[in-house]
Amino acid sequence: MSADLLAALLAFAAAVLILPPRGRGLHRLTASAPTRPVALNRRWLLAPLAVTVACVGGAQIVVSALALAVVASLVIIQRSQHRRRSAAAARRTQVIEALDVLAADLSAGRPPIDALEGAASICPDFQIAHAAAKLGGDVPRALEAAADSPGADGLRALAAAWQVAEESGAAFASLTERLAISLRADEAIHRQTEASLSGARSTARILAALPVFGIALGYSLGAKPLNFLTATPVGWLCLASGLGLTALGLHWTARMAEVQA
Incomplete structure (x- = not known):
């Protein structure tokens, strides 16, 4: 992908996301129009951008984007659960x-x-x-x-x-x-239970983050694990299995902690 094309795509995405939505006052003024096409959500405008990046960048870009999306989702879910408990x-x-x-x-x-x-x-x-x-x-x-x-x-x-x-x-x-x-009295018992479960939650997070250190270790040894995981069919299978097992482990730990609490 050329630098000019990438810059144009990024500028288009920024324009779509930064433009403010239509205000409620304008919506009330225009909602009573007799014939007005249904307005599409502006996020749908990012679909051509995603298709273009996939076609130009190839399967490696798509796999990398999906993996990053899964990792970001896991991080967001963990932080959301922590905020909900707090x-x-x-x-x-x-x-x-x-x-x-x-x-x-x-x-x-x-x-x-x-x-x-x-x-x-x-x-x-x-x-x-x-x-x-x-x-x-x-x-x-x-x-x-x-x-x-x-x-x-x-x-x-x-x-x-x-x-x-x-x-x-x-x-x-x-x-x-x-x-x-x-x-x-119930709150005192609940806090004791939460303190006893904090070790299990921390262990689950550490185990979920271990693949990152494994990838860093692979690069330190001269290998290219990310290229293997994102550019080969066998790597795609390993990446999908690893992310799936990580998500399953975090979900299982969270459910066990909820049952014990």
Whole structure:
């Protein structure tokens, strides 16, 4: 592929990706037009670019691009899982702290609506329940809806406690305090489990990164492993098998960690 052709293709891709999408205001002004063709997503404009690169660069470019896409996807998935676990842990901590504030306010004699306002200032998941309480809505149902978020499972137990207190007249403050103590104990166990599983997750990531060091070792010995993996049919089979087994191993480790947690 010549430098001029490559530069032209890269400029075309940059123009397609950088151009801003049509704003909502313009969309509202033009959506009522009687006859307007359906607008295609601008990402489809990259299809001719991909076909051109494949035809000009050959199979080696296509295989290299696919391998890089798989590796990038694995990295993105691992980072997404880590962020999701961190967000769930942070939300569980917020729910426990909000329950402590809720129990303290109820024990001090504040009305449940005001107590929910204090809890909502600690954990945003209580805001729906606070709004429902102010409007005279179904607070347990609002808490159950908020409990669908990862890490907010404790709100489902709070919804049950709220409903029991409404139907039987039980002391809601003592129920909330016991629930906070129970959730704190569960969180301590969960953190111990996460600490014990961190070694397995780290080992899986190290094993997934070992092929990179193997490729570097091959180049240090004078071989060309990337040329073999991307330019020969046997190398394509080895590359596909290696990437597939790596993805399977990471997925298996993640599933085992989720079951243990």
